[in-house]
Amino acid sequence: MLKALVAGLIFGAILQAARIDNFDKVAKFTALRDLTVLRFLLVAVGVGLMVLMPLIVFGFASFHIKPLLLVGIVVGGILFGIGMAILGYCPGTAIIALGNGSLDALIGLIGGLTAGALFTLAYPYLKDFLGPLLDKPHIYLSTPWANIVLALVVGSVLVALAWALREPRQQGDKTGKTS
Amino acid sequence: MERKRVLHWFIGGAALGILNALVFTHFWADRPIGASTAYPYVAAKLLGITNEYAQKIAKAGLWEVWFLLGGLIGAFLVAVINKDFKPRLVYPFWEETKGGESLKAGPLRLCRRLSPHMGREDGGGLHQRAYPLGRYATGGFQYHLRAGRYSDGCYFRALVLP
Numbered sequence: 001m002l003k004a005l006v007a008g009l010i011f012g013a014i015l016q017a018a019r020i021d022n023f024d025k026v027a028k029f030t031a032l033r034d035l036t037v038l039r040f041l042l043v044a045v046g047v048g049l050m051v052l053m054p055l056i057v058f059g060f061a062s063f064h065i066k067p068l069l070l071v072g073i074v075v076g077g078i079l080f081g082i083g084m085a086i087l088g089y090c091p092g093t094a095i096i097a098l099g100n101g102s103l104d105a106l107i108g109l110i111g112g113l114t115a116g117a118l119f120t121l122a123y124p125y126l127k128d129f130l131g132p133l134l135d136k137p138h139i140y141l142s143t144p145w146a147n148i149v150l151a152l153v154v155g156s157v158l159v160a161l162a163w164a165l166r167e168p169r170q171q172g173d174k175t176g177k178t179s
Numbered sequence: 180m181e182r183k184r185v186l187h188w189f190i191g192g193a194a195l196g197i198l199n200a201l202v203f204t205h206f207w208a209d210r211p212i213g214a215s216t217a218y219p220y221v222a223a224k225l226l227g228i229t230n231e232y233a234q235k236i237a238k239a240g241l242w243e244v245w246f247l248l249g250g251l252i253g254a255f256l257v258a259v260i261n262k263d264f265k266p267r268l269v270y271p272f273w274e275e276t277k278g279g280e281s282l283k284a285g286p287l288r289l290c291r292r293l294s295p296h297m298g299r300e301d302g303g304g305l306h307q308r309a310y311p312l313g314r315y316a317t318g319g320f321q322y323h324l325r326a327g328r329y330s331d332g333c334y335f336r337a338l339v340l341p
Binding site: 064104121 | 187196197201204211233247256267271
């Protein structure tokens with residue numbers, strides 16, 4: 001578990017250093033008033049893709065594709081989005097935010113544990129309704145180098161999109177001032 | 180007021196992408212970064228749930244608990260180094276859109292009502308009879324603690340008598 005701890009240390013340090021782990025940033029993103037979080041994530045996914053695919057092709061890493069439980073993913077995604085928009089954190093950033101003193105994340109932590117307990121207890125009765133279980137979706141070409149090129153292209157597009165995004169025009173706040 | 184960012188979003192995003200890719204490798208964790216499974220895992224442990232789902236998520240949940248613990252420590256260290264650590268309950272955007280004063284004032288009002296108030300007890304300050312809770316003497320003064328529902332919302336009064 002030391003490896004998990006070290007990974008988390010670096011993860012928390014990055015998010016805190018980039019100021020991504022606070023309510024204002026995430027809530028403003030869901031309100032489309034600040035796209036920093038979206039740009040951050042686009043770069044993370046794009047760069048991660050460009051680094052990970054060669055590692056997989058050369059045998060240093062493996063895919064971990066989750067099964068596609070259609071109803072579970074759709075319903076879970078909706079609930080996740082609602083919760084994230086209200087709380088201003090995702091399950092990971094809530095804990096990270098506690099590290100900088102965000103006590104409001106504690107409320108989300110309690111809610112998350114409660115929901116986790118309820119789902120765990122209800123899982124035997126719910127699992128038949130989370131499907132249908134579709135095949136693991138993936139885009140993997142037959143030629144290894146083609147996969148690396150595809151990853152570089154898609155990753156570059158995501159990074160370029162992050163750069164191209166413009167911050168939305170700020171609306172006047174309640175005092176009538178515009179930022 | 181938003182503080183100056185230390186790490187540009189592009190650098191931070193790239194760093195996170197590289198970290199995730201490295202964690203994926205067989206040399207590190209051979210799995211992606213994640214946090215959500217920690218919640219049902221911890222909840223199941225706290226409540227002693229051992230059903231099918233709890234057993235299914237045991238390994239992933241344990242990993243993610245350690246991961247989040249590391250994240251908490253890492254964020255705390257960076258916040259302290261950057262002098263950005265500040266206990267807070269309400270953020271400016273919440274105050275702007277929802278009004279945070281009631282959230283902050285609620286617990287404070289409750290504490291104020293429950294804590295003993297020192298001083299003289301006004302004759303017109305009571306709505307109900309005040310009940311004596313005790314009398315203490317120290318430092319040449321006597322403190323008479325009383326409980327009641329006072330007009331200013333307080334529940335306790337401590338009379339200080341020489």
